[in-house]
Amino acid sequence: MKVKLSVQNVFKVFGKSPKKALPLIEQGKSKDEIFAETGMTVGVKDASFDIHEGEIFVIMGLSGSGKSTMVRMLNRLIEPTAGKVLLDDVDIAQMSEEDLRQVRLHKMSMVFQSFALMPHLTVRQNVCFGLDLAGDTPVEERNKRAESALDRVGLLANVDSYPDELSGGMQQRVGLARALCTNPDVLLMDEAFSALDPLIRTEMQDELLRLQAEDKRTIVFISHDLDEAVRIGDRIAIMQDGVVVQVGTPDDIINNPVNDYVRSFFRGVDVSSVLSAKDIAQRKQSTLIRKDSDLGIGSSLQLLRDNDREFGYVVNASNKFLGVVSVDSLRASKANGTGLDAALLEDDMRINADTPIGDLIGQVAQAPFSPPVVAEDGKYLGIVSKSIVLEALDRQTGEES
């Protein structure tokens, strides 16, 4: 996948002579030590990550973790103290003011937590703001584009209103339309939905996903809310005290949190919607019957008896799932003299790998045996037992302490 925006070893130190703090950071001194020594605050420390073209990249962290500073260094509202920010392989950090202005006018736009709409301009004028600044489109064209942007966020009826006449959700739609109107390559969203109430927030997230499905834009989304991050993010970077501690897909991060800080985000997060069957599926070799080996019906029966199991899972040599057999079906098949194929149960209760845990609880609870998890291509991934599901659901509370 093409890298759109690459952040390389970026530092930000707030204070009178930021460069002087850099050697101290390299010596490995902590944020607090450096503050005590120099009175300067380390905002972001050695951040490096790549943002791919067309993905929603979420930067997540608690307040004070440096995430807002990070996003502002992407369009240089805040000057990085050191490091590179490459947009299409051009370093934004080293650009001239004029080049930077061109990037802001045409390539990057931003949506703000506080909406930051101009109160003296109408909705239409607000949406036109970026195009007006560039001044290279005829007025009619500007208005047309503003209207189409407003149409996309469902606010065409309010073109001539002033921002203070709109609700918070509507204002942020205007903010979004303003950012989309210049048709930027990269959209920066700084806690864009955090100031909205939960219902509107979900609605706006859906709106964003809908727009993203049409545009495939590169979006950098700042959030402090894991639910939000998991819901809209293709990949997530987690920041702690100015350091990017983990970058990965939502699944990665939830399954393999690097430290307690990352884990702490799970507090209150509904794991059942985040984890899917493949994340918790467990392989149990003990009851796995390989059809193409020499295991006949007799030895299969023996295997189940030895392990004190009622059911066995049958796969072929390339690990393709074939079905489930029970002790009873094997016995019947043995008595009839038919093969292993005949012993496969009619309903093997197979579960699709991507089914969220929340949706499979009922199925697992009612099944007489632990349902097998099967990938798209028919590969056997393991089984999901009642105890595994319970364990997974318990993880959000269990790992917190």
Add this chain to the structure above:
Amino acid sequence: MSANPWGDTSQTDTASDPWGGGSEDGLDYLADRSNEVEQSFDIIRPFDVDGGIIPLDNMVDSAIDAAVPVLRPFFQVVAKPIDWVLNLFETALVSTPAILVILILSGLAWWLSTRKIGIGTLIGLVIVGLIGAWDQAMTTIALVITSLFFCVIIGLPIGIWLSRSDRAVSVVRPILDAMQTTPAFVYLIPIVMLFSPGKVAGVVVTIIFAVPPVIRLTNLGIRQVPEDLIEAARAFGTSPRQLLLKVQLPLALPTIMAGVNQTLMLGLSMVVIASMIAVPGLGLMVLQGIGRNDIGIATVGGLGIVVLAIVLDRITQHIGSNGR
């Protein structure tokens, strides 16, 4: 002594001094000083030295004496544009028939603010005419509007400059304080020395007193523009000039207009003081009334000033509160 209000302010006998001829005899307190016995320094009352330990008064006197002949030509040039603008306004207001002026001004008030204020302006101006202060009122309006014009031209850029530099604020603010608190009488004389008595000197004195609010409130208004709006504007690629013209000034406009309103009011309040340096108008009516103990004419002048003040205040206040 009171027969010649200018006589005793002069403490020099320079021939070029337009106020020369003040008699030393009248200045008893000055004469006393020279007769005083030399005092030894007393730690209990360290400042009880006649004329002060630092003779500021003498220093200022000699500084002005030295500066006036040098600077006068320069200020005569400065006076030209003021004179020109003033004449423009005054000619327009005085030579146009009163009925037309009333209609134009009321219409302007209506257009700039509301119909109610337009009608109020109409009634106010008719009253001014009926009490026989029309010509003086027009002269005064011309003077005040000219002062306002120059106050905005001077004040707006200085205010913008202050909003961008804290150091500038720390330098300029004490000067503004001094301009507003120094009694006008103190700088009345030097101004007259530099500009000659008359309307231009009146405008200059009014500017000195009235310009600080425009400067202060322009600075304040721009600084009060919310940080997130500035940030948003920058994120969309404003140049510094666009930031000022498209975001900062429009958003600061209500505050700036409050400053303009204050400046106008202060300008009107200077009208009487300015009349002391031979500026005609409503102020002169009041001054004459006081001088001749003629309460009637003083009231006419005073009422005229009040009516103008209310009309101008309502119009500018409305412009300020109307803007989005």
